[in-house]
Structure formats: structure tokens, C-alpha cells
Amino acid sequence: MSAVEIECQKPPGVIEPVVRFDRCEGKADCVRVCPENVFEIRRIDKADYEKLGLMSRFKLRVHGMQVAYTPNVDSCRSCGLCVTACPEGAITLRRTDKSPAVDNPR
Numbered sequence: 001m002s003a004v005e006i007e008c009q010k011p012p013g014v015i016e017p018v019v020r021f022d023r024c025e026g027k028a029d030c031v032r033v034c035p036e037n038v039f040e041i042r043r044i045d046k047a048d049y050e051k052l053g054l055m056s057r058f059k060l061r062v063h064g065m066q067v068a069y070t071p072n073v074d075s076c077r078s079c080g081l082c083v084t085a086c087p088e089g090a091i092t093l094r095r096t097d098k099s100p101a102v103d104n105p106r
Contacts, residue, residue, distance in 0.1 A: 012036070015078035016096045019068045021048050022056040023090035026066030030082040030091060036075040039068050039082065 017030075021044060030039045044060060044067045052060070060067070068090070070076075082091045 010078035012077055013074050013096060015093050016073045016076050017070055017082055018092050018094055019070065020090045020092075021060075021067050022052055023088045024067040024086075025059070025063040025088055025090075026068065027087060028068070029085040029087060030068050033081040033085040035079065035081070036072065036077055038070050038072045038076050040071055041066050041068055043067075 017038060019030075026041050028039075028041045031041055043065050048067075049057065049060065049065075076093075078093060080093060083093060
């Protein structure tokens with residue numbers, strides 16, 4: 001059993017990575033380390049770009065307008081490799097709305 005298999009113990013769809021576009025520089029470290037192919041690097045969508053402040057927009061232009069998106073977010077198994085690999089600290093993990101409830105009402 002590999003180290004990734006040991007670390008990724010949650011079933012897909014319980015936890016999802018969230019990318020902060022105001023911090024992401026599109027360096028693709030998340031793409032390289034993700035065993036589930038959750039991430040892709042591409043040009044930031046116009047709607048996402050327009051939500052950013054002036055300094056974040058400037059920073060994105062300097063870095064080629066490239067950011068990480070999560071087209072396969074439902075495949076995430078919460079290993080956290082993307083969080084530790086991101087040099088900008090732009091990725092966090094959060095529980096999804098699709099997660100099973102913690103409480104089991106009787």
C-alpha cells in the first residue's frame with residue numbers, strides 16, 4: 001500500500017478543496033501531487049476575475065492569468081497533499097454539503 005493510499009482514507013465527495021484565486025499563482029503543484037486528478041490549471045474565468053480586488057487582479061496578470069480549478073472535485077479523498085504542496089497557501093479543505101450527517105437521529 002502506497003503512502004498516498006494510506007493518507008487518502010475518506011470516500012470521495014466528503015471533503016472538497018477550495019482554491020482562493022486571490023492567492024493562487026497557477027504554479028500547478030496541486031496538479032502534480034493530487035492522486036485523484038482533481039485540479040487543472042487554466043485561465044481564470046472572467047466572472048471569477050471580476051470578483052477580485054485591484055491588487056489580486058494585478059498579481060494574476062503578472063502570473064499569466066492562470067489559476068487552479070477543481071473540475072473533478074467529487075473525486076477528492078481528502079489526502080491534503082494539495083494543501084501542503086501549494087506554495088501560496090491558496091488551497092484549503094472543507095466538508096461538502098453532500099457529506100453524510102455526523103448525527104444519526106433515531
